[in-house]
Amino acid sequence: MTEFEPKIVAFVCNWCTYAGADLTGTARIKYAPNVRIIRLPCTGRIDFMLVLKAFAGGADGVIVSGCHPGDCHYTAGNYHARRRWIVFRKLLDFVGFDIDRIHFAWVSAAEGAKWAEFVNAVTERIRQLGPFEDYHKLVALGNEPIEVA
Amino acid sequence: MEQRLLKRESVGQLFAKLADAGWRIVGPCRSGEAVVFKDVHAPQEMAADYVQTTLSPKSVVFPRYELLLRYRFEGKDVKIDDEQITVVPTVIFGLRPCDARSLAVLNAVFSWDYQDVFFKTRLENTTIITVSCTTSDPYCFCTSVNGGPGDPQGSDLLLTPFDADEYLVEIVTDRGRAIVDQAPELFAPAAGGEVNKVRVLADVPVRFEMSRLVECLPRVFNDEAFWAEQAMRCLGCGACAFLCPACACFDIQDEADRQGGVRYRCWDSCGLSLFTLHTSGHNPRTTQGQRWRQRVMHKFSYFKDRLGTIACVGCGRCSRSCPADMNLAEHLQALAETSA
Amino acid sequence: MDALRNKARDLLSDGSVQVVIGYGPGSVPDQARAVFLRRPEQVGALFFDDRCHQNLAVYLTKPEVKALGKPAIVGTPAILRSILQLAAENQIADGQVLALGVDGDGRVTELPDFKSIEDFLAPLPADLSPQEQEQLARIEAMSRSERWNYWIDQLSCCLRCYACRAACPLCYCGRCAVEANQPQWIPVAPHPRGVLEWHLARAMHLAGRCVNCGSCAKACPLGIPIHLLTQMLSQEVAKRFGLQAGRSAKREYVLGTFKPDDAEDFIR
Numbered sequence: 001m002t003e004f005e006p007k008i009v010a011f012v013c014n015w016c017t018y019a020g021a022d023l024t025g026t027a028r029i030k031y032a033p034n035v036r037i038i039r040l041p042c043t044g045r046i047d048f049m050l051v052l053k054a055f056a057g058g059a060d061g062v063i064v065s066g067c068h069p070g071d072c073h074y075t076a077g078n079y080h081a082r083r084r085w086i087v088f089r090k091l092l093d094f095v096g097f098d099i100d101r102i103h104f105a106w107v108s109a110a111e112g113a114k115w116a117e118f119v120n121a122v123t124e125r126i127r128q129l130g131p132f133e134d135y136h137k138l139v140a141l142g143n144e145p146i147e148v149a
Numbered sequence: 150m151e152q153r154l155l156k157r158e159s160v161g162q163l164f165a166k167l168a169d170a171g172w173r174i175v176g177p178c179r180s181g182e183a184v185v186f187k188d189v190h191a192p193q194e195m196a197a198d199y200v201q202t203t204l205s206p207k208s209v210v211f212p213r214y215e216l217l218l219r220y221r222f223e224g225k226d227v228k229i230d231d232e233q234i235t236v237v238p239t240v241i242f243g244l245r246p247c248d249a250r251s252l253a254v255l256n257a258v259f260s261w262d263y264q265d266v267f268f269k270t271r272l273e274n275t276t277i278i279t280v281s282c283t284t285s286d287p288y289c290f291c292t293s294v295n296g297g298p299g300d301p302q303g304s305d306l307l308l309t310p311f312d313a314d315e316y317l318v319e320i321v322t323d324r325g326r327a328i329v330d331q332a333p334e335l336f337a338p339a340a341g342g343e344v345n346k347v348r349v350l351a352d353v354p355v356r357f358e359m360s361r362l363v364e365c366l367p368r369v370f371n372d373e374a375f376w377a378e379q380a381m382r383c384l385g386c387g388a389c390a391f392l393c394p395a396c397a398c399f400d401i402q403d404e405a406d407r408q409g410g411v412r413y414r415c416w417d418s419c420g421l422s423l424f425t426l427h428t429s430g431h432n433p434r435t436t437q438g439q440r441w442r443q444r445v446m447h448k449f450s451y452f453k454d455r456l457g458t459i460a461c462v463g464c465g466r467c468s469r470s471c472p473a474d475m476n477l478a479e480h481l482q483a484l485a486e487t488s489a
Numbered sequence: 490m491d492a493l494r495n496k497a498r499d500l501l502s503d504g505s506v507q508v509v510i511g512y513g514p515g516s517v518p519d520q521a522r523a524v525f526l527r528r529p530e531q532v533g534a535l536f537f538d539d540r541c542h543q544n545l546a547v548y549l550t551k552p553e554v555k556a557l558g559k560p561a562i563v564g565t566p567a568i569l570r571s572i573l574q575l576a577a578e579n580q581i582a583d584g585q586v587l588a589l590g591v592d593g594d595g596r597v598t599e600l601p602d603f604k605s606i607e608d609f610l611a612p613l614p615a616d617l618s619p620q621e622q623e624q625l626a627r628i629e630a631m632s633r634s635e636r637w638n639y640w641i642d643q644l645s646c647c648l649r650c651y652a653c654r655a656a657c658p659l660c661y662c663g664r665c666a667v668e669a670n671q672p673q674w675i676p677v678a679p680h681p682r683g684v685l686e687w688h689l690a691r692a693m694h695l696a697g698r699c700v701n702c703g704s705c706a707k708a709c710p711l712g713i714p715i716h717l718l719t720q721m722l723s724q725e726v727a728k729r730f731g732l733q734a735g736r737s738a739k740r741e742y743v744l745g746t747f748k749p750d751d752a753e754d755f756i757r
Binding site: 182183213286288377382386402404415416418423437472473 | 515516517520521524525543547548551552553554646648650651652655656668673676677678683704707708711712
C-alpha cells in the first residue's frame with residue numbers, strides 16, 4: 001500500500017519567502033517535494049478565500065509565508081495579513097475546521113535553511129494528520145447527484 | 150371518487166410495505182424550528198401539530214441544486230457526460246392540498262418550450278399522498294386562488310383526518326390506486342355512502358377576488374409609485390421564491406478547473422438585484438418596487454396568460470417566513486381593491 | 490407609545506424630517522413590521538414594545554428609502570449601534586439621520602448627531618448577553634469534530650436565499666462578493682461546500698463590523714443560528730484588538746489597521 005503523500009499548497013510573498021525558497025534551491029538543500037508554491041506580491045494580498053480554494057482543489061495542507069514584521073516590501077502588507085489570519089483561524093476553529101492544516105511562517109530572503117525546515121515540518125505534520133477527509137468529503141458531496149430534498 | 154378508510158396507526162405498516170417494494174418515502178420532519186421534507190421510514194419521525202411546513206416539497210422534483218452534466222478537457226476537445234438521473238419511485242406523504250396543486254404549475258413551466266427531462270423524470274416517479282387541512286393560519290389563502298383545504302387536484306391519494314384515529318382516503322388517480330393495492334388490507338371500505346369531509350376541513354376565508362385581481366394588474370402596471378410603496382420594506386432576499394412551491398426560476402453555474410468541471414442548476418429569485426443584471430452592466434429592474442411588481446405580475450398575470458394557470462397556490466409560506474413581513478395576500482388584496 | 494407618536498407627529502408636521510421609520514402592526518398580533526410614515530396623520534400606526542426587534546437600520550442604506558428624504562428612525566440599542574457603525578464606514582453623514590432613542594419606560598430622546606447616540610449608548614451593556622455567551626460557550630466546549638459535525642448539520646439545509654445578508658444593516662454592498670464571477674470566489678450552488686464558504690466569507694466580511702443584533706438568524710427562514718459565527722468573531726476582535734463595532738462613529742476597521750506588536754502565537 002502506497003504511503004499517503006500530502007498535497008500542500010504554499011502561498012508565499014515574492015520578496016521574502018519566494019526569494020528564500022529560491023535560496024534553498026541554489027544552496028542545494030533538499031526538502032519535501034510535496035509543496036506547490038504560489039507566488040504573490042505580498043502576504044497582504046492573500047485573501048482568506050484563496051486558502052479555502054486550495055483545500056477545495058484537493059490540498060491536505062496550506063502554508064502561508066512572508067516577510068518578517070517590519071520588513072514588508074510594501075511596508076505594512078504583512079501586518080494586515082497577520083490580523084486577517086488571527087481572525088480567520090479563530091473562525092475556522094470555531095466551525096471545527098482543522099486549523100492544524102494551515103501553517104504560517106515569516107521566512108526572509110536569507111532564510112533558505114528555515115524554509116526547508118519549515119516545509120519538512122509541515123509536510124510531516126500533515127502526513128501524520130492524513131488526507132483532509134472532512135473537506136474533501138464536503139467537496140465530493142457537491143459532485144454527487146442529489147437525491148436528498 | 151372512491152373512498153376508503155385508513156387507521157392512523159396503520160400508516161407505519163403502509164410505509165413498511167412501500168419500503169419493501171422499493172419506494173422511497175419523504176415526509177414533513179422537524180429541523181430545529183422549521184418543518185422540512187426529509188426521507189422517513191416511520192410515522193413517528195414526522196412532525197405533528199403544524200399548519201404548514203417551512204419548506205415546500207418541491208425539492209423532491211426540483212432540487213435546490215442539481216448536477217446537469219460533467220465535462221472534461223481533452224486537448225482541444227471537451228468531452229461532455231450528461232448526468233443520468235436515477236430516480237427511485239418516491240412517495241411524498243403529508244403535503245397539503247396547496248402543495249399538491251403546485252406541481253401542475255411547475256409542470257407547466259418545465260413542459261413549456263422545452264421538456265425538462267430532469268423535472269419530468271422526477272415527477273413521473275413521484276406519488277402524492279396529501280393530507281387535507283383541518284387547521285389554517287392567517288397566512289393561508291388557498292381559497293383565494295382557486296384552491297381549498299380539501300382540494301384533491303394534484304393528489305394521487307387525499308387523506309382527510311377524522312376523529313383523531315382515522316383518515317378518510319380519496320383515491321384520486323390510478324397512481325393512488327397503485328398505492329392502495331400495495332396494502333389493500335389497510336384500506337377499509339368507507340361504510341354507507343360518501344363521507345362528507347367538509348365538516349372537518351379548516352375554514353380559510355377568501356381574501357380577494359381572483360378575477361378582480363387579474364383584471365386590475367395590467368392597469369396598475371405603470372403606477373411605479375404604487376409598487377414602490379408596497380415594496381418599501383422588502384429587503385430583496387430570495388426567501389419567498391425559494392420557499393414557494395410554485396416558483397421555478399433557476400440559475401446555471403459551472404464549477405471547473407483546468408481538467409474539467411460540472412454544471413449545476415440551482416434555485417434563483419427575481420427578488421435578487423442580480424437576477425436581471427446584464428453583462429453590459431445595464432439592469433432593467435434597478436429598484437425593489439420593479440422587482441416586486443415583476444413577482445406579482447409574473448405569478449398572477451403573465452403566467453396565467455401564457456400557461457393558463459395562476460402561479461400561486463396560497464400556501465402562505467412566503468409571508469410566514471418573510472423577514473420584513475411583506476405578506477403577499479395583503480398586497481394582493483390592496484391590488485384587487487384599486488379602482489378603475 | 491404616546492411620546493413616540495407625538496414626537497413623530499411633530500417631526501413630520503414641522504418638516505424637520507420627511508419620513509419616520511418605525512414599527513407598525515404586522516400580519517399577526519405578535520408581529521411588528523417596518524413602517525415608513527410620511528404624514529403626521531399616519532403616526533397612529535407606530536408602536537414600540539418587545540415585538541419590535543427587526544433591525545430597521547438596514548433601510549438607511551436603501552436607495553428607495555434615502556430618496557424619501559431625511560429620516561427619523563426609532564432607535565433600539567441595536568439600531569443605534571448599527572447607525573454608529575455605518576457612520577464609522579462613511580455610509581451616513583453626521584446629522585443626516587435623526588435617531589429617536591427609546592427606553593423601557595416609553596421615553597423618547599432625540600439623538601440628532603452621532604455624539605448624542607454615543608452618549609445614549611454609553612451606559613448600556615456593550616457585551617453579549619449571558620444567554621448569548623452561553624450559546625457560544627456551548628459550542629466552544631465541543632471537540633473539534635463535534636463542532637464540525639454541528640456546523641455541517643446546521644448548515645445542511647441552507648438555501649442560499651441571502652435573507653441573512655438582506656437583513657443585516659452592515660451588508661450594504663451594491664455588489665456582494667458572492668455576486669462576483671470573475672472569478673467565482675464563492676460557489677453559487679447550495680452544495681455543502683458552497684454553503685460553508687458563503688457563511689465563512691460572510692462572517693469574515695463582518696469581522697469587527699457586526700453589531701450583534703441577531704437579525705441574520707431571525708431572518709433565516711430555517712432558523713439556522715448563523716449569528717453565532719458573526720457574534721463569536723465580534724467577541725474575538727474585541728478581546729484581541731480592543732475594537733468593538735457600534736460604540737463610536739469613529740471606529741477603525743480591524744482588518745484595515747494594525748499594530749506592529751499585534752500578538753500571535755502561531756507564526757513560526
